[in-house]
Amino acid sequence: MAAVTPPDVFDEQALVERARAGDAAAFSELVTRYERKIYRLAKNITQNDEDAEDVLQETFLKAYANLEGFLGQSKFYTWIVRIAVNEALMKLRKRKTDRTVSLDEPVETAEDDVVREIAVWEDNPEQRYSRDELRQVLNQAVLTLKPDFRTVFQLRDIEELSTEETAAALGISIPAVKSRLLRARLQLREKLTRFFRRKGDDVFAYL
Numbered sequence: 001m002a003a004v005t006p007p008d009v010f011d012e013q014a015l016v017e018r019a020r021a022g023d024a025a026a027f028s029e030l031v032t033r034y035e036r037k038i039y040r041l042a043k044n045i046t047q048n049d050e051d052a053e054d055v056l057q058e059t060f061l062k063a064y065a066n067l068e069g070f071l072g073q074s075k076f077y078t079w080i081v082r083i084a085v086n087e088a089l090m091k092l093r094k095r096k097t098d099r100t101v102s103l104d105e106p107v108e109t110a111e112d113d114v115v116r117e118i119a120v121w122e123d124n125p126e127q128r129y130s131r132d133e134l135r136q137v138l139n140q141a142v143l144t145l146k147p148d149f150r151t152v153f154q155l156r157d158i159e160e161l162s163t164e165e166t167a168a169a170l171g172i173s174i175p176a177v178k179s180r181l182l183r184a185r186l187q188l189r190e191k192l193t194r195f196f197r198r199k200g201d202d203v204f205a206y207l
Contacts, residue, residue: 013076015029020068020070034077037159038080038084039052040158041085041154042055042088044150044158045092045147045150045154046088059084062083062087063080063083074168078165078168081155081169082171085169138192141195142154142188149180149181149183149187152166152170152177153185156177156181157181157185163177163178163181
């Protein structure tokens with residue numbers, strides 16, 4: 001008997017091919033699959049709900065209009081991430097709230113081996129703080145990062161894209177991704193350390 005494909009299997013490539021052939025339903029399925037991730041990415045970059053909604057719409061409108069230009073050399077998700085990042089950074093430039101939003105600025109090359117965790121807490125601070133509070137603290141700390149650092153951290157440590165996929169999505173080099181990710185993690189570690197100090201904890205017992 002022929003193998004039956006489970007109904008919940010997501011075949012991105014097949015959907016993209018159908019969408020390129022004019023199947024609007026296939027493209028709608030791609031939107032449904034990725035819209036939450038794209039919105040979350042846009043919100044973390046722009047820090048604004050309305051701007052994030054605009055970025056979400058513009059991303060998929062541009063993706064649909066330029067499907068013929070998608071050559072399949074990367075994942076479709078990586079491609080739309082790059083569109084979303086560009087749209088979000090354009091929002092920031094228009095608002096003129098941050099002059100350091102370029103993803104093309106020179107960067108130092110980071111070491112290849114970067115610890116995945118922001119910090120290691122042996123005596124877990126969750127004994128003192130709820131998970132919700134810790135999550136809120138981390139989210140607020142992430143939002144204070146410069147957009148180029150925040151975007152790389154979002155893609156690598158939250159969306160869990162590989163270094164190569166992140167580089168492709170942002171149009172930067174792999175060393176640039178590693179450098180920005182390292183800086184983001186170090187800055188977050190510092191910010192979290194300051195938070196727990198203010199709370200009266202001996203953070204260095206955890207780090």
